[in-house]
Amino acid sequence: MKKRVSLCAAALLAASTSHIAIAEKDQTSPDALVPVVQQNPNHYYFDQLLKINTEMAKLQVQLNHLSDDDESKVLKEELKKLENQLVNINTKLTEQSKVIEGFEKLQSSFDTRVSDISSSTNYWGILFTMLAALAGLASLIGATLKAKDVAKKKMDEFISENAATLLKPVEAEQERMKGEIATLLEKARKATQNLHDELESQKQLAEEERQHISSLTQQAVKDITENKSVSEDVLNELQKRIRFKPKKTPEDWYQSAISLVETEPTKALEQFNKALSDFEFVTDEEKTLQAKIMFAKAFCYSETELEIQAYDELINIFADDNTTEIQVQVAIAMVNKAIISNTSELEMEAYDKAIAEFADNHNPEIQAQVAKAMVNKAIISATSKLEIATYDKAIAKFADNHNPEIQVQVAKAMYNTAITLPTPELQIATYDDVISTFADNDNTEIQRLVTGSLAGKAEISILIEPPEQALNSIRKVEETTSSDGNLEFLAVMKFLRFVLDNCTIQDAFGAIASIPSHKDISWQFSELADYFKDNFEGEKLGQINTVVDFFEDHKDIHKLADDLNLQVALPETEEDKETES
Numbered sequence: 001m002k003k004r005v006s007l008c009a010a011a012l013l014a015a016s017t018s019h020i021a022i023a024e025k026d027q028t029s030p031d032a033l034v035p036v037v038q039q040n041p042n043h044y045y046f047d048q049l050l051k052i053n054t055e056m057a058k059l060q061v062q063l064n065h066l067s068d069d070d071e072s073k074v075l076k077e078e079l080k081k082l083e084n085q086l087v088n089i090n091t092k093l094t095e096q097s098k099v100i101e102g103f104e105k106l107q108s109s110f111d112t113r114v115s116d117i118s119s120s121t122n123y124w125g126i127l128f129t130m131l132a133a134l135a136g137l138a139s140l141i142g143a144t145l146k147a148k149d150v151a152k153k154k155m156d157e158f159i160s161e162n163a164a165t166l167l168k169p170v171e172a173e174q175e176r177m178k179g180e181i182a183t184l185l186e187k188a189r190k191a192t193q194n195l196h197d198e199l200e201s202q203k204q205l206a207e208e209e210r211q212h213i214s215s216l217t218q219q220a221v222k223d224i225t226e227n228k229s230v231s232e233d234v235l236n237e238l239q240k241r242i243r244f245k246p247k248k249t250p251e252d253w254y255q256s257a258i259s260l261v262e263t264e265p266t267k268a269l270e271q272f273n274k275a276l277s278d279f280e281f282v283t284d285e286e287k288t289l290q291a292k293i294m295f296a297k298a299f300c301y302s303e304t305e306l307e308i309q310a311y312d313e314l315i316n317i318f319a320d321d322n323t324t325e326i327q328v329q330v331a332i333a334m335v336n337k338a339i340i341s342n343t344s345e346l347e348m349e350a351y352d353k354a355i356a357e358f359a360d361n362h363n364p365e366i367q368a369q370v371a372k373a374m375v376n377k378a379i380i381s382a383t384s385k386l387e388i389a390t391y392d393k394a395i396a397k398f399a400d401n402h403n404p405e406i407q408v409q410v411a412k413a414m415y416n417t418a419i420t421l422p423t424p425e426l427q428i429a430t431y432d433d434v435i436s437t438f439a440d441n442d443n444t445e446i447q448r449l450v451t452g453s454l455a456g457k458a459e460i461s462i463l464i465e466p467p468e469q470a471l472n473s474i475r476k477v478e479e480t481t482s483s484d485g486n487l488e489f490l491a492v493m494k495f496l497r498f499v500l501d502n503c504t505i506q507d508a509f510g511a512i513a514s515i516p517s518h519k520d521i522s523w524q525f526s527e528l529a530d531y532f533k534d535n536f537e538g539e540k541l542g543q544i545n546t547v548v549d550f551f552e553d554h555k556d557i558h559k560l561a562d563d564l565n566l567q568v569a570l571p572e573t574e575e576d577k578e579t580e581s
Helices: 002-026 030-038 043-065 069-227 232-241 250-258 265-278 284-298 304-318 324-339 344-358 364-379 384-398 404-420 424-438 444-464 467-484 487-499 505-513 526-535 538-554 557-563 574-580
Strands: none
Touching: 069 232, 250 265, 250 284, 265 284, 284 304, 284 324, 304 324, 324 344, 324 364, 344 364, 364 384, 364 404, 384 404, 404 424, 404 444, 424 444, 444 467, 444 487, 444 526, 467 487, 487 505, 487 538, 505 538, 505 557, 526 538, 538 557
16 A cells, blocks of 8 residues: 555656656746746646645655554545545646647637738738729829810910911921922923933934935945946045944953053053953853953052962962863962962962962973972972972972973972082082983073083082093083073183183183173072182182172172272263263
8 A cells, every 4th residue: 555655656746747857848048938837727736736746745654654544544535535636637637738729729720810811901902002003193194185185275276376477487498499499490401402402413413424424335336336446535535434443352452451561551450450340251262261361460560469369369260160271370370479479488388289289280381380389389498408309309290291391390400409409429410410311402491501500510520520620611611601692601610710720810800791781690609618718818719709799799890890909991880970970
């Protein structure tokens, strides 16, 4: 029995303690618990529960000290009552909790409804506000329309009352314009009448001319019928009056302009443009003429840029045309463009384009342009090695080609290779190749290259051959040159004789002075520069350097005479003549 009472008391105490612990666990701050305890509707039942627990604790203590059966019975009855009270309190607590839960749900429902009512109230407020704004706008529009009507009525009344005053300036302007129009119409009528009269006059003159020509024609027919010939007077009169000039064709314009390119390039350009603008070129023959005109037109420009533009125009228009004659014009235009280009890069690019475009074309004229492009490309190569390699390609490609123009390019390639080679032995061997290959060729330009090879070989022979053998080489050049009259080569050979102590400086100067002043002198002595420096000194070295300066620098024969201290009679220059006058 003691054990049971103790367990009940312990359970009640544990339940009370557990409830307090949960409350402490849920709290967030000390102040938050105060209103919760004060507003709890079950505080009465909790007080009763505490009292019962107290009484049960007291009974438990008494049961521990009493053993009498009567007293035990009394205590048991008291404890029984307390247990019954505890059951009642628990029942009421349960009911009270349900009631509180119902109130909470009802409160939540009220809160939701209040929120709905608040939202609904907001919507209605917005709606009423919009309706009020629309009503105000309608009132404003109505007032505006009414104001417009009033203003219109006032304006109509004002115009009606002041119409005469307002229309006076307008009517005056209308009258002025009517006067001007009438004047212009009268002038136009008079001009038309004058034109009509002029046309009638011309018509009458034309009719008179026609009748006169008809009369002359009849007279000519009569003369032929009767006398078997037309009188000279009738024939002359007919020629004067019949001035029929047929319209020029593009070919006519082309031929006329070609004759003016050298003397009157501006006029030639006008005629070329006339031919290009006034005619359509449709057939292959017409397009070929068009290409020729465009090519010739480029020569009329004095400015390089305009000439290049003319070539570019021709190239772009006919780049895809397979007509042979047109392709010839395109190839020549490409090479010419390269020659006049402002920079070596542009020149090289143009040569490469021409070579790539026409390398496999078998037309002789086009192949001549390819050979020319390859040789010119070699000349402007960045290094001697590249230059020689490009010459070799040109020689290998065209060595067996018998086209005279192509053979000139092959001879140039071989000759330039000899000049560019690094050793005297290789140079002499290549000069010999030029001489043996083209000795019997009658082409003037090729023969000049053969003579140049002989002269180059004679110059180089001074470096590696005995003087007597070098003089033999010089003699061969002089024998060959005497027939073609190349005075520059003869002067060079005479100077080499002076170097070898085979003639005087006066003899060398005389040969140099015989070169015409208008002749371009191109000889260079770069191969002998070290030889001169290493083998001569004093006065002779000074004389040699003076002559070299003449060939490679100033080309002034009077300066050469002064620098050599030679008292010789020389032709007067234009500058001397101006000084004397």
